[in-house]
Amino acid sequence: MKTVVTRFAPSPTGYLHIGGARTALFNWLYARATGGKMLLRIEDTDRVRSTDAAIAAIIDGLKWLELDWDGETVFQFARAARHAEAAYEMLERGAAFRCYVTAEELEARRSQAEAAKQALAAAREAKAPGADIARLEADMREKTAPFRSPYRDGGKPPAPDAPFVVRLKAPRDGATVIDDKVQGPVTFQHKDMDDMVLLRSDGTPTYMLAVVVDDHDMGVTHIIRGDDHLTNAGRQTLIYDALGWTAPAFAHLPLIHGPDGAKLSKRHGALGVEAYRAMGFLPPAMRNYLARLGWAHGDDEIMSTEQMTAWFGFEGMGRSPARLDLAKLENLNGHYIRNTPDDELARQLIAALPHLPGGDALAAKIDEPAATLLARAMPGLKERAKTLMELADGAHFLFAKRPLALDDKAAALLTPDARAHLAALADRYAPLNPWDAATVEAETRRYVEAAGLKLGAVAQPLRAALTGRTTSPGVFDVLAVLGRDEAVARIRDQAALASA
RNA sequence: GCCCCGUUCGUCUAGUGGUUAGGACGCCAGAUUUUCAAUUUGGUAACAGGGGUUCAAUUCCCCUACGGGGUGCCA
Numbered sequence: 077m078k079t080v081v082t083r084f085a086p087s088p089t090g091y092l093h094i095g096g097a098r099t100a101l102f103n104w105l106y107a108r109a110t111g112g113k114m115l116l117r118i119e120d121t122d123r124v125r126s127t128d129a130a131i132a133a134i135i136d137g138l139k140w141l142e143l144d145w146d147g148e149t150v151f152q153f154a155r156a157a158r159h160a161e162a163a164y165e166m167l168e169r170g171a172a173f174r175c176y177v178t179a180e181e182l183e184a185r186r187s188q189a190e191a192a193k194q195a196l197a198a199a200r201e202a203k204a205p206g207a208d209i210a211r212l213e214a215d216m217r218e219k220t221a222p223f224r225s226p227y228r229d230g231g232k233p234p235a236p237d238a239p240f241v242v243r244l245k246a247p248r249d250g251a252t253v254i255d256d257k258v259q260g261p262v263t264f265q266h267k268d269m270d271d272m273v274l275l276r277s278d279g280t281p282t283y284m285l286a287v288v289v290d291d292h293d294m295g296v297t298h299i300i301r302g303d304d305h306l307t308n309a310g311r312q313t314l315i316y317d318a319l320g321w322t323a324p325a326f327a328h329l330p331l332i333h334g335p336d337g338a339k340l341s342k343r344h345g346a347l348g349v350e351a352y353r354a355m356g357f358l359p360p361a362m363r364n365y366l367a368r369l370g371w372a373h374g375d376d377e378i379m380s381t382e383q384m385t386a387w388f389g390f391e392g393m394g395r396s397p398a399r400l401d402l403a404k405l406e407n408l409n410g411h412y413i414r415n416t417p418d419d420e421l422a423r424q425l426i427a428a429l430p431h432l433p434g435g436d437a438l439a440a441k442i443d444e445p446a447a448t449l450l451a452r453a454m455p456g457l458k459e460r461a462k463t464l465m466e467l468a469d470g471a472h473f474l475f476a477k478r479p480l481a482l483d484d485k486a487a488a489l490l491t492p493d494a495r496a497h498l499a500a501l502a503d504r505y506a507p508l509n510p511w512d513a514a515t516v517e518a519e520t521r522r523y524v525e526a527a528g529l530k531l532g533a534v535a536q537p538l539r540a541a542l543t544g545r546t547t548s549p550g551v552f553d554v555l556a557v558l559g560r561d562e563a564v565a566r567i568r569d570q571a572a573l574a575s576a
Numbered sequence: 577g578c579c580c581c582g583u584u585c586g587u588c589u590a591g592u593g594g595u596u597a598g599g600a601c602g603c604c605a606g607a608u609u610u611u612c613a614a615u616u617u618g619g620u621a622a623c624a625g626g627g628g629u630u631c632a633a634u635u636c637c638c639c640u641a642c643g644g645g646g647u648g649c650c651a
Contacts, residue, residue, distance in 0.1 A: 276649040535610030547612040
């Protein structure tokens with residue numbers, strides 16, 4: 077059994093979007109599951125739209141997701157000469173031909189076809205009395221038929237220096253069947269396929285040719301890519317045949333749609349993975365979520381990377397497009413956050429700060445002791461956060477400077493009564509020893525009982541004074557984490573304002 | 577227009593020629609509770625429609641509808 081070789085082949089015309097990331101993930105999973113390799117190829121043959129920034133963004137995105145690839149990254153443009161060589165080989169074999177029809181002529185033909193189409197549609201609409209419809213239909217069928225070169229078989233010889241394009245001499249009869257690993261057998265009738273361009277008039281290869289030659293030369297055994305390439309699989313198979321090569325296995329994954337079911341657009345989710353990073357999602361959570369989008373292993377929802385690679389197979393793939401559900405991603409991410417050890421999570425949060433909006437301000441405050449403080453506060457913080465962004469937000473109070481600025485709701489809690497309680501509590505806390513959550517809680521409960529209050533009556537003002545907000549981890553944990561001096565000082569800050 | 581692909585709760589999905597059609601997210605209600613979460617108990621909710629095949633179809637076949645992709649000297 078030949079070793080599996082998959083590849084991820086993005087075109088660097090933008091960031092690595094979420095659909096691309098999923099395609100990369102499945103290629104990676106399949107390679108890992110079978111003990112094979114995943115290769116990376118940058119399809120940069122479109123010189124106008126390809127940019128170095130996009131290449132960097134794609135590689136950066138893959139690295140963030142921890143999807144590694146084997147061997148050197150292949151740049152398609154650099155292999156143009158090899159692609160042309162293959163085209164000439166086909167020419168020699170009689171599997172391709174020179175076509176002298178210009179792009180302008182083709183354009184004219186297309187607009188003719190468009191006109192014929194509209195004429196037919198108009199006639200149908202008007203329900204024009206009989207007869208003409210059949211003729212119009214025939215006319216349209218003729219004009220919209222797949223392109224066939226008029227010069228193909230002994231047409232008028234062109235000028236010796238006339239520019240030409242190399243086209244595949246596609247078969248007229250029969251059909252090509254690809255046995256897709258996901259979609260099952262798919263049949264393409266040859267009469268519906270055209271003589272596709274292999275080499276442009278400037279001698280550069282088209283995508284269709286380049287992909288086939290590269291996949292062959294790179295030894296790719298499994299092409300795993302988006303559903304949008306399904307028809308290309310048929311066309312590419314024709315090229316493999318023309319070259320006398322065996323086509324690899326194909327697996328076409330259903331696409332990801334936006335939450336509204338329409339195609340993923342910039343507006344809702346066709347964001348680069350960088351955007352998900354900026355929202356504070358963890359790579360393992362992303363992988364888990366993306367894997368479950370279109371693939372399932374029974375009822376399993378939370379899967380480690382090890383489990384995914386152990387279980388992955390095309391049998392578990394769905395065939396219909398999946399919608400992106402941010403709520404589920406967040407839920408999953410929350411799970412991963414809660415299950416990350418405290419110090420590890422603190423480290424990850426600090427590392428992620430430069431990528432989070434406004435994270436730099438917090439990053440500036442994090443020094444060595446601050447990192448320790450963050451780790452100690454983690455148990456209370458992490459179960460309240462679905463993303464690193466929320467985690468950073470929740471950690472804000474740890475590093476806030478006295479006197480704290482309270483938000484409106486917190487400020488409203490500090491009634492004169494509440495401030496009096498704060499003053500009394502500060503006095504009780506000051507000599508407390510040891511300073512830990514249990515001791516502070518016991519002391520607080522004694523005070524509450526003596527005063528005949530409910531715990532909430534002092535817990536909420538305490539929270540406001542300590543964190544500046546109405547929600548936070550448990551107050552006693554907050555007190556403990558902050559340390560006696562800082563906690564008492566914060567409480568006195570707010571108590572003092574009463575008399576001021 | 578033509579070609580190709582698809583359709584199970586709102587969403588992601590499991591599943592089978594005979595099931596109370598299962599799980600997860602979301603939502604609703606209860607428990608817990610110093611806030612918010614977390615946790616936990618329960619609830620809501622689906623086989624697109626129509627024809628076949630069959631003793632029996634959500635499951636197999638056909639048609640329709642809807643959605644998606646392709647139809648480039650883009651990738």
